[in-house]
Amino acid sequence: MTMNSEGRPTAPSAPSQGVGRKTFTGNRGLQIEEALLFEVGRVDNCGVDLEDIGDFDSRLGGLEREREIGLPGLSEPEAMRHYVRLSQKNYAIDMGVYPLGSCTMKHNPRLNEKTVRFAGLADIHPLQPQSTVPGAIEVIGQLAHWLKVLTGMPAVAMSPKAGAHGELCGMMAITAALKARGERRQFVLVPESAHGTNPATAALLGYKIRAIPAREDGTVDLEVVKENLSDDVAAIMLTNPNTCGLFEKDIVEIADAVHAAGAYFYCDGANLNAIMGKARPGDLGVDCMHINLHKTFSTPHGGGGPGAGPVVFSERLAPFVPLPFILDGKLVEDVTEAAKGTGEGSQTFGRMTAFHGQMGMFVRALTYMISHGADGLLQISEDAVLNANYVRVCLQDIMSLPFGERPCMHEALFDDSFLEGSGVTTLDFAKAMIDEGYHPMTMYFPLVVHGAMLIEPTESESKAGLDLFVAALRDLVFAAKAGDLERFTGAPHLAPLRRVDETRAARQPILRWTPPVAAEAAE
Amino acid sequence: MRYLPLTDSDRQAMLERIGVDQINDLFADIPKDKLLADLVDLPLAVGELQVERQLAALAAKNVAAGSVPFFVGGGAYRHHVPATVDHLIQRSEFLTAYTPYQPEISQGTLQTLYEFQTQVALLTGMEVANASMYDGSTGCAEAVLMAQRITKRPKAILSGTLHPHYRAVVENMSEFSGHDLVSLEGAPGAVEDIISLIDDQTACIVVQSPGFYGDLVNLAPLAEAAHAAGALLIAVVTETISFGAIKSPGEMGADIVVAEGQSIGNGLSFGGPYVGLFATRQKYLRQMPGRICGETVDADGQRCFALTLSTREQHIRREKATSNICTNSGLCCLAFSIHMSLLGEVGLRKLAQLNHRNAILLADQLEKISGVELMTGAFFNEFTIKVPGNAATIIEALAAKNVLGGIPVSRLEPGRDDLADLIVVAATEINTNEDRAAFVVALNEVLS
Numbered sequence: 020m021t022m023n024s025e026g027r028p029t030a031p032s033a034p035s036q037g038v039g040r041k042t043f044t045g046n047r048g049l050q051i052e053e054a055l056l057f058e059v060g061r062v063d064n065c066g067v068d069l070e071d072i073g074d075f076d077s078r079l080g081g082l083e084r085e086r087e088i089g090l091p092g093l094s095e096p097e098a099m100r101h102y103v104r105l106s107q108k109n110y111a112i113d114m115g116v117y118p119l120g121s122c123t124m125k126h127n128p129r130l131n132e133k134t135v136r137f138a139g140l141a142d143i144h145p146l147q148p149q150s151t152v153p154g155a156i157e158v159i160g161q162l163a164h165w166l167k168v169l170t171g172m173p174a175v176a177m178s179p180k181a182g183a184h185g186e187l188c189g190m191m192a193i194t195a196a197l198k199a200r201g202e203r204r205q206f207v208l209v210p211e212s213a214h215g216t217n218p219a220t221a222a223l224l225g226y227k228i229r230a231i232p233a234r235e236d237g238t239v240d241l242e243v244v245k246e247n248l249s250d251d252v253a254a255i256m257l258t259n260p261n262t263c264g265l266f267e268k269d270i271v272e273i274a275d276a277v278h279a280a281g282a283y284f285y286c287d288g289a290n291l292n293a294i295m296g297k298a299r300p301g302d303l304g305v306d307c308m309h310i311n312l313h314k315t316f317s318t319p320h321g322g323g324g325p326g327a328g329p330v331v332f333s334e335r336l337a338p339f340v341p342l343p344f345i346l347d348g349k350l351v352e353d354v355t356e357a358a359k360g361t362g363e364g365s366q367t368f369g370r371m372t373a374f375h376g377q378m379g380m381f382v383r384a385l386t387y388m389i390s391h392g393a394d395g396l397l398q399i400s401e402d403a404v405l406n407a408n409y410v411r412v413c414l415q416d417i418m419s420l421p422f423g424e425r426p427c428m429h430e431a432l433f434d435d436s437f438l439e440g441s442g443v444t445t446l447d448f449a450k451a452m453i454d455e456g457y458h459p460m461t462m463y464f465p466l467v468v469h470g471a472m473l474i475e476p477t478e479s480e481s482k483a484g485l486d487l488f489v490a491a492l493r494d495l496v497f498a499a500k501a502g503d504l505e506r507f508t509g510a511p512h513l514a515p516l517r518r519v520d521e522t523r524a525a526r527q528p529i530l531r532w533t534p535p536v537a538a539e540a541a542e
Numbered sequence: 543m544r545y546l547p548l549t550d551s552d553r554q555a556m557l558e559r560i561g562v563d564q565i566n567d568l569f570a571d572i573p574k575d576k577l578l579a580d581l582v583d584l585p586l587a588v589g590e591l592q593v594e595r596q597l598a599a600l601a602a603k604n605v606a607a608g609s610v611p612f613f614v615g616g617g618a619y620r621h622h623v624p625a626t627v628d629h630l631i632q633r634s635e636f637l638t639a640y641t642p643y644q645p646e647i648s649q650g651t652l653q654t655l656y657e658f659q660t661q662v663a664l665l666t667g668m669e670v671a672n673a674s675m676y677d678g679s680t681g682c683a684e685a686v687l688m689a690q691r692i693t694k695r696p697k698a699i700l701s702g703t704l705h706p707h708y709r710a711v712v713e714n715m716s717e718f719s720g721h722d723l724v725s726l727e728g729a730p731g732a733v734e735d736i737i738s739l740i741d742d743q744t745a746c747i748v749v750q751s752p753g754f755y756g757d758l759v760n761l762a763p764l765a766e767a768a769h770a771a772g773a774l775l776i777a778v779v780t781e782t783i784s785f786g787a788i789k790s791p792g793e794m795g796a797d798i799v800v801a802e803g804q805s806i807g808n809g810l811s812f813g814g815p816y817v818g819l820f821a822t823r824q825k826y827l828r829q830m831p832g833r834i835c836g837e838t839v840d841a842d843g844q845r846c847f848a849l850t851l852s853t854r855e856q857h858i859r860r861e862k863a864t865s866n867i868c869t870n871s872g873l874c875c876l877a878f879s880i881h882m883s884l885l886g887e888v889g890l891r892k893l894a895q896l897n898h899r900n901a902i903l904l905a906d907q908l909e910k911i912s913g914v915e916l917m918t919g920a921f922f923n924e925f926t927i928k929v930p931g932n933a934a935t936i937i938e939a940l941a942a943k944n945v946l947g948g949i950p951v952s953r954l955e956p957g958r959d960d961l962a963d964l965i966v967v968a969a970t971e972i973n974t975n976e977d978r979a980a981f982v983v984a985l986n987e988v989l990s
């Protein structure tokens with residue numbers, strides 16, 4: 020079997036005979052094949068009607084485009100079919116359980132999609148005079164307030180574009196704060212269970228990574244943290260609840276130790292969904308934390324983005340937020356203006372991005388927060404944790420929990436030891452879930468357990484939905500143990516595609532469409 | 543709560559199944575003294591109607607671009623987006639899918655990404671493109687880091703044509719990553735001598751065309767000079783429609799092209815979310831940041847697509863990754879790609895002509911106003927004017943007359959007194975004769 024660098028098998032299994040009969044078109048009832056845009060579109064076709072303006076003297080300074088671009092066009096009905104057919108080859112949270120651990124695939128309320136399209140919020144330019152957009156600045160200010168209260172942190176940077184960008188922002192603030200003390204430190208402590216963006220972020224800023232192993236129980240060992248701290252350590256980047264779905268119970272002591280060494284505590288807040296209204300990071304000694312609005316606050320993932328990653332800051336780091344920030348109802352956009360103040364932003368380190376951040380995500384997240392209120396947000400966390408524990412308890416007798424039968428937070432982590440000797444891998448197991456109509460859980464992450472399967476049901480699942488999900492997984496486990504290999508190694512059997520050859524994609528990269536070589540030219 | 547399916551009896555039954563008495567038993571790992579006893583100090587849940595009213599009230603305080611004659615650009619442009627685009631991107635299967643990690647049930651997203659990458663490569667005149675960055679400005683900072691990795695040289699030189707926010711983002715990144723940077727001062731129509739600054743430590747020169755002030759730059763001699771010195775040319779474009787009228791950066795020799803794709807398919811949205819286009823030469827592929835979608839086959843030999851070359855990325859390489867980017871601009875790529883496929887070659891070229899023509903008409907009319915000077919020679923749909931007086935004050939006065947007449951350069955270059963009388967003005971296909979006339983009348987009034 021071929022493996023990729025994660026040790027994850029990628030080669031396809033033997034081709035199947037196919038399920039059911041072949042069709043002339045290759046379509047299968049409602050499942051309709053769709054060729055590439057470049058195969059269905061024509062360069063002389065167009066789906067928009069634009070005014071004909073005739074000739075005029077251009078002022079392009081001799082830089083006129085002469086070559087054809089080669090862009091195919093589609094009429095509107097063709098475009099509708101192209102994209103509707105393609106959409107039907109996607110799984111989505113609106114279709115069923117999407118238990119991707121660490122990703123928080125929760126319901127995306129459509130009210131959010133409505134408010135974000137209000138002309139006064141959607142159709143405004145980031146550089147039109149501030150006097151013409153007080154409502155927009157208020158949206159950002161209100162969301163900032165909700166985030167600060169919810170986390171118990173006094174300052175927030177709203178501009179980061181996603182979680183990883185928020186990490187970059189937080190680590191820059193830490194670096195700036197150290198610099199203001201006349202220090203440049205070399206190391207950042209990152210637990211082995213951390214998301215890849217944590218070490219990647221620290222490395223971008225020139226830090227060396229000191230990996231902190233997980234303890235037997237899946238959490239970080241205070242003593243090991245202490246051993247690794249020194250006056251050359253800038254920060255620890257700790258996820259809490261961590262990526263094993265566990266709350267770091269020594270967090271306060273870890274924060275104290277970090278601060279005693281003159282370092283800062285960066286908390287990866289991707290898992291905030293478990294503790295909203297239960298505990299505030301500000302009370303736990305956190306210095307800065309990014310919040311993924313596209314996880315906890317339901318802004319849609321959209322097949323990979325966009326997101327938004329505001330970062331909350333402690334008193335210690337508050338002066339070091341990036342531009343722009345809101346002060347007294349105004350957007351402060353430049354350094355000189357910022358330096359006039361005290362506290363938040365007074366020692367701003369500069370800009371993370373053009374303009375002011377992901378407004379479209381802010382409006383959705385604020386809509387979501389106002390909808391839930393303090394009581395609803397707390398209920399979210401309780402239900403998310405309840406659902407995850409329910410799944411855990413319903414599966415723990417036949418799947419394997421790497422850290423024993425103890426409560427988890429919003430996600431339940433299993434390893435692959437229950438599959439030992441079955442010939443079924445985590446990947447096979449995940450692909451078999453597809454045939455049952457489920458999106459697989461997060462696989463092979465975190466790296467600290469073997470063949471990880473991380474299940475995050477979120478608060479959006481009903482009990483009945485979870486009962487069926489659990490029953491399906493149990494059935495799969497029995498099948499694996501009973502040696503029904505074909506159900507796994509050949510899976511998926513019933514998806515629009517059989518197993519995809521990811522190794523080939525990487526070995527012989529074809530990253531764009533190119534016109535087929537004309538027959539004569541090829542001869 | 544309308545979004546939460548569990549009822550109290552469900553909750554009770556589940557707690558029993560789990561074997562705990564109360565929900566807080568599941569939160570036992572949180573230190574007791576840190577558990578909140580009360581609700582946080584925020585309003586309580588409200589119904590859909592009430593939420594809608596609150597948000598509508600906030601929206602009502604703003605002047606929507608579509609409600610007034612509107613000429614603001616500077617890296618974000620108001621264009622007409624066909625209704626089809628917004629309808630399609632709101633389909634559940636696109637809107638509520640995650641990153642396509644499971645290709646067997648994500649071909650919709652994957653195929654559209656592959657199509658997007660191809661469109662971007664064609665537009666920029668490059669060989670390969672990734673599946674998007676957050677936006678143009680962050681893409682620009684990534685491009686500089688990429689050039690530094692490729693050339694193993696520390697220095698980047700930023701042209702004065704670069705959008706001041708982009709410059710600030712690159713400056714910030716360079717400062718923290720410990721790279722050298724030379725930033726040239728911008729000014730409209732400026733002929734800068736970037737070539738003489740290129741030395742054997744230079745990783746790249748970064749040039750925007752159309753520039754922030756609207757000027758078009760012939761990139762070919764710059765590419766040649768950079769290449770002769772072993773450096774790369776990074777071309778930046780903030781108005782994607784311009785690709786329909788102007789020679790592509792690839793054709794002029796650029797090594798990396800970074801663009802803000804917002805103009806196609808995506809609304810203004812007060813600055814985000816937008817979509818960063820990122821394209822380069824095949825030979826630099828392994829140093830490219832971001833996700834990439836590639837073609838492959840399934841076990842039955844059927845053509846399909848999957849995310850690939852992930853050994854560059856953070857989830858595999860961790861601290862050795864080319865970038866830390868994870869979530870990107872997925873849905874904005876889709877909007878871009880749908881709009882672009884509706885336009886096609888014919889539509890994009892026509893749209894570009896329309897934009898250019900409208901800008902010429904506007905420039906001609908503004909230039910006739912006494913005291914107003916046109917500062918840009920060759921331009922696409924944006925140019926700079928000099929006004930007799932403080933530009934920021936004039937823009938406020940215009941806004942009071944319900945005309946959003948451009949960007950006072952001082953907003954982005956607050957330290958530069960020499961630019962305080964400049965306004966960057968954009969014209970697109972949305973502007974009518976009446977809009978232009980209203981602008982001229984208002985500006986005349988404000989100046990007199």
Ligand SMILES: Cc1ncc(COP(=O)(O)O)c(C=O)c1O
Binds near residue numbers: 181214216217
């Ligand atoms: C634990 C954790 N940290 C950081 C991130 C990065 O966030 P983003 O994808 O928004 O950049 C993620 C999500 O992918 C995550 O799960």
